[in-house]
Amino acid sequence: MNAQKYVEKDPVIARIAEKKETAWINPYFLPFDMTNAVCQLVVSDDDIEDARKRLDRFASFIRRCFPETEETGGLIESPLAEISSMQKELEKAYDCEIPGRLLLKMDSHLAIAGSVKARGGIYEVLKHAEDLALESGRFTMEDDYARLADDDMKEFFGQYTVQVGSTGNLGLSIGIMSAALGFRVKVHMSADAKQWKKDLLRSKGVEVIEYADDYSKAVAEGRKLSDQDPMSYFVDDEKSVNLFLGYAVAAKRLKKQLEEKNITVDENHPLIVYIPAGVGGAPGGVAYGLKRIFGDNVHCFFTEPVLCPSVLLGIATQEFEKANVHDFGISGITEADGLACASPSGFVTRIMTNLLSGEFTVYDGKLYDYLRLLYSSEKIQIEPSSCAAFAGPCGLLQYEDSRRYCEEHGLTEETLSQSVQIAWATGGRLVPEEIRREYLETYIK
Numbered sequence: 259m260n261a262q263k264y265v266e267k268d269p270v271i272a273r274i275a276e277k278k279e280t281a282w283i284n285p286y287f288l289p290f291d292m293t294n295a296v297c298q299l300v301v302s303d304d305d306i307e308d309a310r311k312r313l314d315r316f317a318s319f320i321r322r323c324f325p326e327t328e329e330t331g332g333l334i335e336s337p338l339a340e341i342s343s344m345q346k347e348l349e350k351a352y353d354c355e356i357p358g359r360l361l362l363k364m365d366s367h368l369a370i371a372g373s374v375k376a377r378g379g380i381y382e383v384l385k386h387a388e389d390l391a392l393e394s395g396r397f398t399m400e401d402d403y404a405r406l407a408d409d410d411m412k413e414f415f416g417q418y419t420v421q422v423g424s425t426g427n428l429g430l431s432i433g434i435m436s437a438a439l440g441f442r443v444k445v446h447m448s449a450d451a452k453q454w455k456k457d458l459l460r461s462k463g464v465e466v467i468e469y470a471d472d473y474s475k476a477v478a479e480g481r482k483l484s485d486q487d488p489m490s491y492f493v494d495d496e497k498s499v500n501l502f503l504g505y506a507v508a509a510k511r512l513k514k515q516l517e518e519k520n521i522t523v524d525e526n527h528p529l530i531v532y533i534p535a536g537v538g539g540a541p542g543g544v545a546y547g548l549k550r551i552f553g554d555n556v557h558c559f560f561t562e563p564v565l566c567p568s569v570l571l572g573i574a575t576q577e578f579e580k581a582n583v584h585d586f587g588i589s590g591i592t593e594a595d596g597l598a599c600a601s602p603s604g605f606v607t608r609i610m611t612n613l614l615s616g617e618f619t620v621y622d623g624k625l626y627d628y629l630r631l632l633y634s635s636e637k638i639q640i641e642p643s644s645c646a647a648f649a650g651p652c653g654l655l656q657y658e659d660s661r662r663y664c665e666e667h668g669l670t671e672e673t674l675s676q677s678v679q680i681a682w683a684t685g686g687r688l689v690p691e692e693i694r695r696e697y698l699e700t701y702i703k
């Protein structure tokens with residue numbers, strides 16, 4: 259693609275190409291009513307509800323295989339935590355104002371996979387298993403799903419292979435769940451993938467295939483190898499609607515959590531959400547689900563490292579999956595390994611074009627500063643990729659463009675003071691102790 263054309267036309271894209279921290283307000287954003295009909299045709303409320311019900315059906319299976327989910331009755335769900343100390347520390351450290359209440363959605367601590375991928379990744383594997391089991395006639399939807407963990411079913415699933423390309427966390431969620439069902443699993447990993455993630459996968463009996471190249475290459479190779487094998491199923495992060503649906507289920511569950519905390523979301527009490535984006539699937543699915551429930555009262559922003567703002571470029575240029583950070587002279591190599599996707603999902607950049615409010619980009623060094631601040635103020639540790647979320651609440655009133663967004667969308671001083679802002683922590687629980695210590699001591703200029 260001709261990147262220069264966009265750099266010359268748009269000063270914000272020029273800043274992005276200079277790898278400077280930026281707020282980008284989406285010029286394609288529309289009021290929810292104007293998007294509703296088209297969205298329903300692509301991913302409908304019924305589709306999301308169907309996914310939610312499927313996860314409910316699988317609860318007894320998940321509980322049986324993963325006793326850690328006993329407490330939530332076999333649902334994989336994360337806490338929504340008040341982080342007022344972090345809010346104050348951020349305001350102090352970055353001389354910014356963060357109005358309203360700042361909450362942390364702790365998908366970093368989701369059971370089984372320790373990241374947001376426990377939503378989409380696990381959902382897609384479960385759906386595939388259900389499809390195979392039903393087709394085989396060995397299982398009906400009226401059966402107790404815990405039966406899927408019986409030896410004969412495991413043997414049945416053992417004839418099949420599941421493959422996926424991953425920077426790490428998607429591989430963990432697909433790998434762990436596929437192995438639990440008895441599938442053979444191959445995870446194609448990019449050069450950015452952290453060693454500990456590869457080691458953990460191998461310890462679960464997953465075959466890890468490493469590539470010297472970036473994420474898009476790992477996906478392309480994995481897809482090709484899987485397509486050659488009729489018994490193999492490829493989880494396609496760049497295209498999958500099932501992954502997206504698994505992520506979207508988060509929204510209804512969040513609504514319930516907000517209600518439990520007596521938090522109202524309406525015109526005078528807006529919800530502002532910031533989610534780190536890699537290829538776009540996880541933040542896209544979650545944000546899409548939230549828009550379907552809260553409409554104009556939720557404002558969804560993605561956050562990306564300045565070194566890999568692929569989703570931003572995909573939407574800003576409307577070149578979608580053809581956008582590639584390399585064309586803008588950006589390396590795509592970042593400490594935020596979970597966000598290191600040089601090209602975004604074509605499906606997600608299209609479906610989010612009119613729904614996403616904008617993006618905030620963040621320097622790699624700041625990820626570690628945020629990580630330390632969260633740990634010292636709240637005793638919560640998350641991984642560097644997740645920390646990108648904090649660029650949102652810090653940036654909202656710091657940039658002229660995002661301040662203008664607020665003015666134009668009813669986010670006055672008064673409504674902002676009654677708002678809830680959510681930083682979506684996307685990963686961290688499985689990080690080994692010695693790597694955690696390393697993270698706390700990593701400083702980058």
Ligand SMILES: *Cc1c(COP(=O)(O)O)cnc(C)c1O
Nearest residue numbers: 427536537538539540596684685
């Ligand atoms: C995968 C991942 C994301 C982003 O998800 P995408 O679907 O790639 O956009 C964010 N944070 C962490 C920790 C991740 O592993």
